[in-house]
Amino acid sequence: MANGSGSRGRGGAPRRAGGTKPSATKRTAGAKKPAPRARATPERTPAEEPRSFVLGAIPGATPGKWIALWRERMPHVTLELREIPVATQRSALDEVDAALVRLPLDDPDDLHVIRLYEEQPVVVMSADSDLTAAEELDLADLAGEVVIVPADDVVHLTVPDAVPPAFTPPADTADAIATVAAGVGVVIVPMSLARAHRRRDVEYRVLRDGPVSAVALAWPRERTTPDVDTFVGIVRGRTAQSSR
Structure with a gap:
């Protein structure tokens, strides 16, 4: 005969309606959840301040391919191209970062000079x-x-x-x-x-x-800046990943 006290499962544990056991979630409801891990914040490289690089060029010089590479690699540095007369190219080097000049140059001892090409x-x-x-x-x-x-x-x-x-x-x-x-x-x-x-x-x-007429890249020795080094690398054919 059925017992009036209701149905029990094995071991005497009372069954829930529908015959299911208490869920594991219910049994561990009082347990503390683990604290979420803090995400690492990536380091940010500070943005470089906008600036300009002034390149002088004597008439006939064609620095277009180098300027295009500069703008690709140095978008934060505006390149300003300034035409300089051959007659005053030596004094003009005091007013630009570097210049394409025709050789020979007067008093070249305080200059860096890289011979680039010769013209017929x-x-x-x-x-x-x-x-x-x-x-x-x-x-x-x-x-x-x-x-x-x-x-x-x-x-x-x-x-x-x-x-x-x-x-x-x-x-x-x-x-x-x-x-x-x-x-x-x-x-x-x-x-x-x-x-x-x-x-x-x-x-x-x-x-x-x-x-022949030789064209060279020149700049004052005392003003060899990182931007000048970058332009020299472009002229010499170094890639953006090349070391100086």
């Missing part, structure tokens, strides 16, 4: 000149030609048997090439300047036996 000289002439018939020229081909030497000349070449102009030398290369375009004489410049002053009414030919 070219003869710029009117598009109607007979000299355009040749693919390249020699100094002997310029005998009897009026050779214009502008005030900002960087080639410093005396052409044997050339005819000196009967007018005051132009103030700069741009004016000299404009004169040549009018059909008067020729002018000898590094190739980059001929390209910089390209016109449809002039052409140029390489002067095979003319002097």
Whole structure:
């Protein structure tokens, strides 16, 4: 006969309705939960203050690829490109962080100078000149030609048997090439300047036996800053991960 005291499970423990045992959660309800672990806060690198880097460049220099790499690696440092005349490039080094200059430099002892590349000289002439018939020229081909030497000349070449102009030398290369375009004489410049002053009414030919013009990176020894070191590394082809 059934006992009126109700159903019991094994061992006498009372069963809950539905025949389930008390849950483990219920039995441990009084236990303390473990304290959550504190998360480690990552160290933050302080942001660098915005600043600028001033790069001087003589006419004809083409630092575009280096500037693009600088902006990629140093977005917090604005690069300012400043054109400097060759005639005053030495004194201009006191006003910039570094500069692309033409060699030779006056009083280079207190400067760091890295020779970068050499440019061939070219003869710029009117598009109607007979000299355009040749693919390249020699100094002997310029005998009897009026050779214009502008005030900002960087080639410093005396052409044997050339005819000196009967007018005051132009103030700069741009004016000299404009004169040549009018059909008067020729002018000898590094190739980059001929390209910089390209016109449809002039052409140029390489002067095979003319002097090359060397372009260098220079900066004062006493102002070798981390930014200058970074730019030097870019010019020398170091990657962002390379050590100096």
